[in-house]
Amino acid sequence: MTNIGFIGAGVMGAPMIANLVSAGHSVRGFARSAASRERIAAAGAAVATAADDCLESDVLISMLPDSPDVAAVYLGERGLARSVSPQQIVVDMSTVTAETAIAVHDAVGAAGGSALDAPVSGGEQAAVEGSLSIMVGGEPDVIERVRPLLEAMGSAITHVGPPGSGQLTKAANQLIVATNIAALAEAVVLLESSGIDVGAALTAIGGGLAGSTVLERKRAAILAGTYRPGFRAALHDKDLGIVAAAARREGIALPVTAVVSQLMAALLARGDGELDHLALLKLARELNGRAG
Amino acid sequence: MTNIGFIGAGVMGAPMIANLVSAGHSVRGFARSAASRERIAAAGAAVATAADDCLESDVLISMLPDSPDVAAVYLGERGLARSVSPQQIVVDMSTVTAETAIAVHDAVGAAGGSALDAPVSGGEQAAVEGSLSIMVGGEPDVIERVRPLLEAMGSAITHVGPPGSGQLTKAANQLIVATNIAALAEAVVLLESSGIDVGAALTAIGGGLAGSTVLERKRAAILAGTYRPGFRAALHDKDLGIVAAAARREGIALPVTAVVSQLMAALLARGDGELDHLALLKLARELNGRAG
Amino acid sequence: MTNIGFIGAGVMGAPMIANLVSAGHSVRGFARSAASRERIAAAGAAVATAADDCLESDVLISMLPDSPDVAAVYLGERGLARSVSPQQIVVDMSTVTAETAIAVHDAVGAAGGSALDAPVSGGEQAAVEGSLSIMVGGEPDVIERVRPLLEAMGSAITHVGPPGSGQLTKAANQLIVATNIAALAEAVVLLESSGIDVGAALTAIGGGLAGSTVLERKRAAILAGTYRPGFRAALHDKDLGIVAAAARREGIALPVTAVVSQLMAALLARGDGELDHLALLKLARELNGRAG
Amino acid sequence: MTNIGFIGAGVMGAPMIANLVSAGHSVRGFARSAASRERIAAAGAAVATAADDCLESDVLISMLPDSPDVAAVYLGERGLARSVSPQQIVVDMSTVTAETAIAVHDAVGAAGGSALDAPVSGGEQAAVEGSLSIMVGGEPDVIERVRPLLEAMGSAITHVGPPGSGQLTKAANQLIVATNIAALAEAVVLLESSGIDVGAALTAIGGGLAGSTVLERKRAAILAGTYRPGFRAALHDKDLGIVAAAARREGIALPVTAVVSQLMAALLARGDGELDHLALLKLARELNGRAG
Structure with missing residues (x-):
């Protein structure tokens, strides 16, 4: 049994907490919205009244919407990174820029702790089933220490490289x-242009x-003509922003991705950001x- | 047992002939190059001395490189379409423009015969194994009459719509x-930019x-760094030309495909057309x- | 004074005829629509009853909508190219594929005549003013022989290279x-996104x-928000088709042009082909x- | 005569200082590199030993390489913005993000001063000749107060909108x-593919x-085949990064710009960043x- 602090309990975080609890761990969760706090309780975890309370743990996990959220929690003068204890491991499972991941890793390390970036793929269903694919960047021995926790949430745990690598792999995935x-x-547009049986094709x-x-x-959604998320276009647009930032940082040109990213941006500009990607x-x- | 004429015996056509022979059909094949004629004999078929000889058959199948080749065989004053007999079925399995497919269909029909466009996917290996995916455009009853032949060559036979639809579906596939x-x-370029274990990622x-x-x-070729075909970039470039022609004919815009097509064209311009796509x-x- | 046959009298051809007449030449024009034939008469030229009548001339000029139109007039068994007389010069000023231009050049040459491809830029206004920019492909001595005629229609006559070069230059222009x-x-979309004075910017x-x-x-049309042609998007789309055909023929990749071409195609698909580009x-x- | 502080004296800043001095103003300049400080002296201005010294001025102008440089000078706990005096006007002429421009505007305003974003186009030659085009964002009355200074450096001074608008206009320009x-x-690549006289075309x-x-x-450089800057590709890549940031911030899709930006990035990745764009x-x- 491990004492776990968990920050963020949205559509992904809440079932991840539930799976950690089911695996026999003691989880104390924190979230800003009342709805998320209710999800923490429903998942069988203790509800913390402040993010700082989550520091009383062996492992601190976070699952937050975007880079600024993660930066706000860990970095800066009031960031939790300053207060981690030696032996404590931070596992940020949010999808953020590699730059943010590395900054968190370094800040946590400066305080004597260890940090991993461990974004996931698979969506809500895999989060519920504990079958997420988890891409982990960081030191191998640190990964081994938290592997049982990761295995409670995911079915494929892959160490892909040094700090930030989990995020770059997630960017490549997206x-x-x-x-x-x-x-x-x-x-599909080409097929529809001339009386073809799209389903058969x-x-x-x-x-x-x-x-x-x-x-x-x-396939089924295409044939039914529905765009119920699933994974919202607005989130994918955010992730493609992370891809663009990574490409700029690494100085590489990705022309096909660039065009696709503009189309995703257009979806949002046209008011369809809440639809499935x-x-x-x-x-x-x-x-x-x-x-x- | 069906009497089959078969025109074209390249890397795809030859094993297709062999599978028809194995299924008990009588095949007479024609090809222009000596190497291809040897492949016809090796496949157990009779070698015709002229394309016209293949007309002495119930079903005439062709597997040729490009639209002009198919047009040269079937269309024009000396085209075989003029000489088909009623009840005869032409099955062109080449990857060509929908326009060419429809022209062949109409010319054969004018002479009293029937025609299908039935391009394939799966490559050489599937041709050898008889496990091609065959996308068929044309009249349903005609398809039923040749289904046993198609099943000798492929494992998935899909009727996708009216004449030309097989080719449009193949274009969508490509x-x-x-x-x-x-x-x-x-x-992969993004992953390689920063010390990530690409195989693991x-x-x-x-x-x-x-x-x-x-x-x-x-995956294996990526990690090994080899570009042995497989499917040559030059052929895929030809197919993307067919996609572009279809899009222009139907009046539709395909921006992502357009960029990818330019990259494929660049591969050829740089002298890499003989590598795998x-x-x-x-x-x-x-x-x-x-x-x- | 030169005897000129002129085929095609649309929005561009009619004022070109008028300028030839004004320069003292004798022009016999042919066009298929009644409206165009009226424009020929109004321009002060004789109205031919058949395209063949235009062959009774020293120089035969054409200004037609698209490659198939030019091919229909000059090529094939009934094409005018077969009937040109030695010393006769054909000047096709339509915007067509380089392939078509070269085919016309060769067919005319086979009959003993000479041919130039001489597409124009500048639009209706420049056609009226006789200030077209004319890009000429063909043999230099042939160009010299018709230079006075070209100068009656345009203010900048540029020899750019061998047959087809005029068309390739026009393609590059478009x-x-x-x-x-x-x-x-x-x-403009970027400027409009945030309260900027677009006119000043x-x-x-x-x-x-x-x-x-x-x-x-x-600029004025942008600020007024009008899309009155000018040059119709549908024509520009046709021209970008010529660019794409040239690029494919030459085996070159033009990624930026490809994306722009898809956007122009989308304009047409959305029903805006009759607006200005x-x-x-x-x-x-x-x-x-x-x-x- | 106005007392001017000027921060940054690179290839653009130094001749701008010289033009201000020539127009009779008293300039005190600061730059970090010894070479730049020498340029300040050569331009006839006093050389400050610290950026803070430039605060002893009526107008503080800056011409720096990138957003982080401007942020470092003006923002944060040690930023100059905190120390501006009422009536003092800051004119940042660097090309930076609109976000940075607005942050500087707001920070200077909080201390009682005024700020303009006033990026330029025209390059080194126009900087020397005092013929820059200057795009100004900010309050109209503030612009009027510094107009004589701007006119000493540029020949076209355009007020385009509220704070940040100068930068957005520059982004649109780039x-x-x-x-x-x-x-x-x-x-040019299309023209070169087939024996055309590129200069004539x-x-x-x-x-x-x-x-x-x-x-x-x-044109001359194209025909000569030289890529001497002019404007370095690396700088244009930086500016296209600003465009991408603006588009993401405003939530707009710019597909053609996106492809062009990838090509510029590829130039840098291939080691050609120091060549002309x-x-x-x-x-x-x-x-x-x-x-x-």
């Missing part, structure tokens, strides 16, 4: 997902080299003068 | 494959929503000043 | 115009390295959820 | 310049709707397998 959806969207396509998890999982298909149709 | 490879290439990525057949099948990764690296 | 408009459109921008003829000529700004706004 | 160069580069093109300042000013032509050639 650029692939967005681009694969964009490709599928353009293919997607079946034929999906069985060969054009097959993808995106095609499998979004499959709404790239809606945009592809509307760009061609058709009902989305 | 745009997805190219774009999924391009996405993977940009992801691809494993983590492949298990989630970013998974794809392209990722699965190209995975060489989009080589280009992505070179665009960023790295060894390809 | 890709620049479209891309410069697209750049201006994105700049365009003035400031236009005075420096960002200045362009497009900015100068389209400045409507790329309308699309840029609508892509961002704003009124176009 | 996206147009980069895209117009990219268009020109692709046009550019002359023909430049006279019509495709004309631009970029075409005029870069015209080197987009070098990249366009190399992308097509030709000598750059």
Whole structure:
């Protein structure tokens, strides 16, 4: 049994807490909104009244919306990083910039603790099932110390490299997902242009080299014409911002990703940010003068 | 047993002939190059001395490199379409423009015969194994009459719509494959920019929503740094030309596909057309000043 | 005085005929529509009853909408190229593919005549004023022989290279115009996003390295929010098709042009093909959820 | 005569100082490098030993490389903004993010002073000649108070809107310049693909709707095949980063700019950041397998 502090209890964080509790760990959770605090209690964890209370733990996990949130919690004069104790391990599972991940790692290290960046993929369903794919950046021995906790939340725990690497891998993941959806969207628009049975065509396509998890999982929604999230376009846009920041930082050019990122940005600008990222298909149709 | 004429015996056509022969059909094949004629004999088929000889058949199948080849065989004053007999079925399995497919369909129909466009995916290995995915455009009853032949060559036979639909579906397939490879290439370049274990990262990525057949099948080649075809970039460039022609004909805009198509064209311009289409990764690296 | 046959009398051809007549030449014009034939008469030229009548001339000029029109007039079994007389010069001033231009050149040459491709830029106003910019591909001595005629229609006559070069230069011209408009459109959308005085900003921008003829000529329409042609998006889309065909033929990759071309295609798909090509700004706004 | 503090004396700042001195103003300049301090003295200004010394002035002007430099000078606990006196006007002429400009404006305002963002275009030559185009964001009355100083440095002073607007206008300017160069580069590659006289073709093109300042000013360098700056690609890449940040902040999609920006980034990644931004032509050639 490990004493765990957990900050953030949204649609992802809450079931992750529940899985840690189920695995026999003692969790104290903190969240700013009343709804999130209720989710913490419902997950069987203690509800902390301040983020600082989560420091009374062996491992401090966070699952927050964006880089500024993570920076606000850990960095700066009032950041928790200053107050970590030696032996304490911080595991930030939010999707943020590699830059933020490295800053947290260094600040925690300066106080004698250890930190990992461990973003996830798989979405709400995998969070509930404890089958997240977790991409971990940081020192190998630190990962080993928290592996049982990660395994309570995920089914595939992969150490990908030094601090920040988890986030860069997640960025690479998100650029692939967005681009694969964009490709599928353009293919569907082409198929729809001339009386083809789209369902049959997607079946034929999906069985060969054009097959993808995106095609499998979004097929029914494409045929039904629904864009219920799933994963909101607004979040994917945020993640593509992280990709762009990483590319600029590393000084690399990613032209296909850049175009896809603009299409995702257009989705938001047109008021469709709350739809599933499959709404790239809606945009592809509307760009061609058709009902989305 | 069906009497089959078969025109074209390249890397794909030859094993397709062999599978038809194995299924008990009588095949007479024609090809222009001596090497291809040898492949016809080796596949157990009779070698015709002229394309016209293949007309003495119930079903005439063709597997040729490009639209002009198919047009040259079937259309014009000397085209075979003029000489088909009623009840005869033409099945063009080449990857060509929908426009060409429809022209062949109409010309054959004018002479009293029937025609299907039935391009394939799966590559040489699937052609050998008889496990091609075959996307068929044309009249349903015609498809039923040749289904046993198609099943001798492929494991998934899908009727997708009216004449030309097979080709449009293949075009959609090829745009997805190219774009999924391009996405993977940009992801790998991003991962390589900062000391990440690319193999581990691809494993983590492949298990989630970013998974794809392209990722699965190209993973080993990516890690080994080889670009042995597989499917040559030059052929994929030809297919993306078909996609562009279809988009222009249908009056639709496909921005992501357009960028990917330019990258594929650049591969050829740089002298890498004979490499596997995975060489989009080589280009992505070179665009960023790295060894390809 | 030269005897001139002139085929095509649209919005561009009619004033070109008028300028030839004004310069003292004898012109016999042919056009298919009654409206165009009236324009020929109004321009002071004789109205031919068939295209063949235009062959009774020293120089045969054509100004037609698209490559298939030019091919229909000159090529094939009934094409005029077969009937040209030695010493006769064909000057096709339409905007068509370089491939078409070279085919006309070769067919005319085979019959003993000479041919030039001489597309123009400048639009209706320059056609009326006789101030077109004319880009000429073909043999230098042939150009010298018709230079006085070209100078009756244009103010800048430039020999750019061998047959087809005029068309390739026009293609290069059209890709620049479209891309410069697209750049201006994105700049305006950026400026509009935050309370900037767009007119003042365009003035400031236009005075420096960002200045362009497009900015100068389209500034008033941008500020007034009108998209009256000018040059219709549908025609520019046709021209970008010629650019794409040239790039594919030459085996070159033009990624920026490819994206701009997709945006122009989207304009048409959305029903805005009859607007001025400045409507790329309308699309840029609508892509961002704003009124176009 | 106005007492002016001037921070930054690089290739642009030094001649701007010289023009202020020539116009009869008293300038005290500060710069971190010894070379820049020598340029300050050579321009006829007093050399300050610390940035703070520049506060003893009526107007404080800065011309610095990038957003972090400007933030370091003005913002934070030790920033000069805290120490401005009422009536003092800060004019930041650097090219930075609108966000930075607004932060400086607000920080200076909080201390009782006034601030303008006033980036320039025109490059070193215009800085020397005092013919810069200056795009100014801020309150109109503040602009009037410093107009004589701006007129000593530039020939076109344009008020474009509220604080930050100068920077957004400069961003719009830079996206147009980069895209117009990219268009020109692709046009040249197309022309070069088939024996055309590129010089003649550019002359023909430049006279019509495709004309631009970029075409005029870069024509000689294109024909000579040189990429001597001028304006370094690395700086333009920085500016396109500002454009991307502005677009993300305003939530707008700029697809053409995004592709051009990736090409500029590729230039840097390939080691050509110190060449003139015209080197987009070098990249366009190399992308097509030709000598750059």
